[in-house]
Amino acid sequence: MKNNKIKSIIQAFFTDLLFWIYLWGCFLYLINSWFEINLKTSFVIIAGLIFTIFFLTAGISLGRKIFVPTKFTNIRWNKTFWGWSIIVVLAVTFIVGWKLVEVNPYKFFTQFKNAGGIMSGIFNPNLDILIMSLTALAETIYLALLATLFAIPIAFVLSFFAARNLMPKTILGNAVYVIIRSIATLFRSIEAIVWAIIFSVWVGIGPFAGMLALMVHSIASLTKLYSEQIENIDTGPVEAIKATGATTLQVWIFAVIPQIISPYLAFTIYRWDINVRMATIVGFVGGGGIGLMLLQQQQLLRWHNVGLIIWLIAAVVWIMDMTSAKVREKLVEM
């Protein structure tokens, strides 16, 4: 009981500290950029600490509200200190955001003519480079396809070890689960574009680098999707097959795989769909294909070529989207 109280006070303290340091940090940034005086960072920390201690002991702070329950909970939020501190922090965040992002509506409404080149390019695409663009486009589609194909078997095997309900509840089983899941999450949180930069240095600029980038990203995300699918299977058949005296591997093959095969296919096709879209972006940073060509033409300011490429990409994404939706619909019924 007492431990709990201390824990919640510590939690409240750090929440408040974070809150005040953030708020004073925002103030510091605004004051420094408006008045061009140089307040020190240490000021933020000291001010944050003082405010934290003061309002926490006064018992009216946000952290106190979240972690230390009090009897007076029926006061309307707009009559409380924590309620107003949330309003203030939201307002300050909005102002800082506006400044950091350099929001400028004036530019948006008055400088449309700068985009005239690309706009006229889109409406007058240069059909002379059609064959060349289609070749690059094929490169993109195939690199997405290969990335998906290579990712399937690897993610398939990994997903069994990343499914909580299949892993034995031992230290080893748990460790395998946690390690695979964490790595998958980590690799998935690194964008494909970053992987493309890494691989374009590793194997050189071109579609192969793009494929590797998409493959790594696909393995990570398919492992997660697949294993979640396994975790959601009906456990009845697993129990029944176990009861026949089947070995673990037989249980996987007869009770688990038949249940997951059609969702797996649906996810995989969806993944290919995503990969085709990402392949274009990945091309921008050295992944080859239509993306690379788009980048080159854009840098040469050949807006009519850019126009054609944009139309082609749009067409492919649209067709992929339609067909993959149709196929997935059929698979769900299976």
Next chain:
Amino acid sequence: MKNIIEIKNLHKVYARGTHALKGINLNVKEGEFCILLGLSGSGKSTLLRCMNKLIDSTSGEIRICDEDVVSALGNNLRRIRRQIGMIFQQFNLIKNLSALTNVLTGKLGYVSLGHSIMFTQHKDDVNIARDNLKRVGLLDFANKKVKNLSGGQQQRVAIARALMQNPKLILADEPVASLDPATADSVMKYLGELNKKDNMTVICSLHFLSLARKYGTRVVALKDGEIVFEGSPKEIDEKKFQEIYGEDAEEVEIK
């Protein structure tokens, strides 16, 4: 007659602290049709699942066909399990596979991994599976996906799967609880036939006393994880029934 099941002082405490079985002592002789009665949560399912180690018991002894179940692992456990067929309330078939393939999975405890992957290539297995489907009257549905069959048909496929194991013992966990009364009786008929013709021992949890009287040779009633009644189904009168199911309970008759 020999005891096929010997259970001594069996306890099961779940990880969350529920004491599901509190010192069960039970012997079942070969050829018996033993009915387990009791409310939901009285421990029937837990008891059945401890018998083939789908659930690990906490303490006590379980011997089936003179083999120790509690300590069995790996191949030993596999050998014990394959001679115990199990039927479930929710049928627990693999719904998007055919009836025939589902029946073939009953053989898994006997064959290697390679053999089981190539099941349909093994003519003798397929023939036995077809015979078993024929026995439950579903030969015409052999190649149909199970999810397109009715509840009663699915439960009969499950019986055929259990038969494929060539079991000495059948554990049935409320096999008719999700079926309508007429279908329920026809499924029970098949279990009764296995008991009488094939001399398989059946342990079956039920809620209907009428079915218990019709098919059971013995009734074991559980309440809060303890055995509160053991005897012939005919001995259960209104008073006994209320002891098992609580004072407000009234018997529901199904014919």
